[in-house]
Amino acid sequence: MKKILSLVLALMMLVGCMSFAGAEEAITLNVWSFTNELEGMINKYYAPSHPNVTINYTIYPTDGGAYTSAVDNLLAANATAEEAPDIFTLEAAFVKKYVNSDWTADLIGDLGFTEEELAVAIPVMRQIGTSNVNGKLKGLSWQATPGALMYRADLAEKYLGVTTPEEFQAKVADWDLFLETAAEVNEKSEGATKMVVGEGDIWNAYNYGRTQGWVVDGKLVIDDLLYDFLDMVKTLEEDDLSNKGNAWSETWFQGMKTDSTLCFFLPTWGLHYTLKPNCGLTTNDTMNDEELKAACEADGGTYGLWKMVAGPVGYSWGGTWIGANAAKVAEASDAKKAAIKDFIKFFTLSEEFLYQYALDSGDFVGSNAVVEKILAEGGTPNPFLGGQDHYSIFAEAANLANGAIMTDYDETMNSLWRDNVTTPYSKGEVDLDTAIANFKAAVAAQFPELVVE
Amino acid sequence: MQNISAAAPVKKGKRKSISYDKYGYFFVAPFFITFLIFQLYPILFTFYTSVSDAAGWDKVLHNSYAGFGSFQKLLDMGSDVAPFFWGSLGNTVIMWVCNFIPQLGMALLLASWFTDSRLRLKFQGGFKVLIFMPNIITAATIGMLFMSLFSYPVAPVNTLMQQFGVASAPVEYFRSVGISRGLISFLQWWMWYGNTMIIMIAGILGINPSLFEASLVDGCSSRQVFWKITLPLIKPILLYNLVTSLVGGLTMFDIPHMMTSGNPNNTTNTVARFIYTQAFTTPNNFNIASAASVILFAIIVVCSMILNAFMKDREPRAARLERRAAK
Known part of the structure; x- marks a missing residue:
């Protein structure tokens, strides 16, 4: 009896499957x-x-x-x-x-x-x-994942006298203006507030401005813009215009919670998953908007004080x-x-x-x-940005960024560049020629197939 | 009747001959299977890839014999990779020696104190646990911890130094070669001296107590007991410690990798990190990494053999002469 029953059931299942498959494979x-x-x-x-x-x-x-x-x-x-x-x-x-x-x-x-x-x-x-x-x-x-420049609207008003994102964008429209503004903030705040945390912050944005990627036709290419980047990092370091911290370091997160830093270069996910959960001294990533706001009001924090602009360059991260x-x-x-x-x-x-x-x-x-x-339909007004719409700014940055210079060498090259050139050179440990020579030697050792001149 | 009585002992004998020996094989089988798959095969595979053209993931399985080119590159100082390989070996040796000498000294001192019948230290168990404790934590965790402790400019150590007035401005500890290497050596020492000490104590406790008693009766000082009895008799244990520490030291990876990533300027880059970056970051030069592993293997084997020969328990000269004369 059981056997017959199970046979019937199996047949029914088979028929069921077949009729289903018959409709669409x-x-x-x-x-x-x-x-x-x-x-x-x-x-x-x-x-x-x-x-x-x-x-x-x-x-x-x-x-x-x-x-x-x-x-x-x-x-x-x-x-x-x-x-x-x-x-x-x-x-x-x-x-x-x-x-x-x-x-x-x-x-x-x-x-x-x-x-x-x-x-x-x-x-x-x-x-x-x-x-x-x-x-x-x-x-x-x-x-x-376009990136933009997040900045503290209250500090910008206090030290730079700018009240709207448009005015702030005018002060950071290119890297020269960015550096001038950095000097101004440092001077007006008497060193209490720095423009950025450090080189890790601007690197992602800066290297997107290159006209050539790391490797072209099997040869190592050091784009001229990278030398500008080094000048900029060295100026930031020597004139004491940054917090001198690395990205993802304690100093970096400190800058999000306190008045020590004016700007962060962050992409779409950075706004929601990095800056927002770290905006207060007692905030964490399980809190929703109301809880974040309440925590910042109670224990100190920067919720609602941020605004964003496209910044000097369109990039993606x-x-x-x-x-x-x-x-x-x-x-x-x-x-x-x-x-x-x-x-x-x-x-x-x-x-x-x-x-x-x-x-x-x-x-x-x-x-x-x-x-x-x-x-x-009116964008996405964001209470964290004091009601500013983040979609419109990201949309602008997204269509400015050039992805053609990305190569599969980037991850290794970027870290070799930082370890051999950016850090030792900006800290005055080696001169530029030695730094570049060290970088080339390290690249040659890591990439045997690559032509390094 | 006779039949039955004759059958009984046979049956008994059969029962006795039931052997449980084969179960032993079942119990050791998991180890050997795991060893063959995850240890022996990768080791042989490494030897093979070191003479192949296996550069890049797609060539790992579809490679062909390419001779000893990778070895040549690593041994010829004029090539691109050799300076990095030998530089990292130099760093490793420096950091290992700076950790091992204090480690051995500290472990010997503590072991002789803990086993000294005249001192009779209290709370020995507690001390031993505390001293052994750092060894329980994963090296990678300790590396991360010290990286955050000593980072720059906002970090606990910098804040403390400034509060106590030792430093007027934050110091970049990880940009100083001496401090970076020193910290790595210190962490290796801190993690392993407890372990070495426990092994030393075991060695000392294995010495026949009547020797110590005899020395007491003869009026030896603690120092004499240590140099004339303890040290010579724990030589095999010392050798064991030296060899295991040498192997561990030359393959040092976690702490430098997590804490300094080889910075500043490759001065804390170890051989194991060199092999790692060659093999597991783009463009995955498995052949060069394998060749470097084989060279490292050869260096370790040779060093162990030298240590072994050097530390061998030699017969006293007089006894040897006597034995020869008897022949």
Whole structure:
């Protein structure tokens, strides 16, 4: 009896599956990522409208390179394995490595994205997702991470006499003006308030102004702008115009809570996840806006005293891209290929999704169409910025930033540059020629294939 | 009847011969399986990659034999990488020696105090726990802790120094070669002298007490007991400590990596950090990193052999001559 019953049940299940599959082919996509951010978005927005697609979501943390090792090992060993990802996410630190390799699929050539579809993508994110090797588009992002200049409106008024963001922008419109303003703040405040915390703060913004990336045609390139950067850091150090702290150091966070620092160069996520939770002496990242405000009023803090401007240069800092596994795309059926394309399109270009997601999360999304729609509706007045709309400023910065100079060498090069040149030179330990020679020697030792002249 | 009585002893014998020996293999199997997969295979693989062209992740598994080019690069001082490799080895040796000599001295002193029957120290257990304690914390954690303690310009040590009037302005501790190396040596010393001490105490307690009693009866001073009895008899333990510390010291990684990242100007960069940056930061020169590991392995083997020969328990000259004469 039991046997018959179980047989009937099994048959019913089979029929159920078949009728379902008959309506639309069932497809399984393997998605790999390094946080559960995308998983949450899949469950909330994607899954309800795509019942025929099953997502196998795998997470490896980025700590200690676990994610890149897992991806590298599997792709090197057997890129078309059952468990290999169809789609994987790429962080700013290693996105260039993958889009420059043959492991990621060409979104236009292999998956059939069209220029009309891509027209709304914010250029800087698209540039970073494009291979330096063959110019093919390999990755797209649902968010853009433009950076801006956050400043303390109350201190600016006290020491510089400026009352609006427009006036402040005029005082920091380029790096020369920025330095003049730094001297003015230091003088007027008698050293109590410094313009920035240190070189780590301005580096992200500054290096975006370069005309060439670190490596061009297999040769090391030190852009002229980097020498300007060194002059600037040395002036800040010698004239005592900064707090002389590193980014992410105690001094850095101190500057967010107290009157010791006027400006911070921060991107979209930096505003929400770095500056805001650190605005008060007793604040933390689990507090919502009211709690942050109350904590600042009770124990001292800077909630509501901030404003933001575009600053001297448009730049971008961080971000997450979605790419597809080239080997799996090559052997996929047309239906599966369409599903992979649809997945990437849904998250990075679809107006309904990005609009809803922007409203729900406050994140700055990667589509100019959606950004314009939000701006047209009055933007996003932010109480932390004293009611200023952060979307409009980020939108301006986002379209100024140039992602074409990013290379897969950046992470290592940036740290070699800081350790061998910026820090020892600005502190007067070595002269410029020695610093540059040390840097070149270190680069030659680290990159045997590179031509260093 | 006879049948039964004959069968009984056979049965008994069978039961006796049931062997539990094989279970021993099951119990040791996890170690050997783990060892083979996670230790022996990677070691052999390192030897192999050191003579291959495995540069970059995509070539790790699809590499081919490329001769001894990586070794040549590391041994030829005119090449790009060699100065960094040998420089980091020099740093490692300096920081190891500065930590090991005080460590051995401190451990010997404490061990002889704790085992001295004439001193009879109180609260020995408590002291031993306190002294051993730093060893329980992960080195990486200690590295992070001291990095925040000594950072610049706003950090506990700088604030304290200014409050006590020792310094008028914040000091950049990690831009000074001496202080950076000194701190690393100090942390190595602080973490490991307790461990060395415990091993020394075990060694001293293993000495036949009648020797100490005899020396007491003969009226030896504490100093004489230490130099003439304790030290010569714990030589094997000293050797063990020297070799393990040498291996640990030459592969020093966590503290310099977390605290100084090799700064200032590569003066606290250790060999293990050199290998790490070559292998695990772009562009992943696994072949050079493997070759450096093999050279480091060879250096450690040679040093251990030298120590072993040097510290060997030699027969007294008179006894040796006597034995020869007897032949």
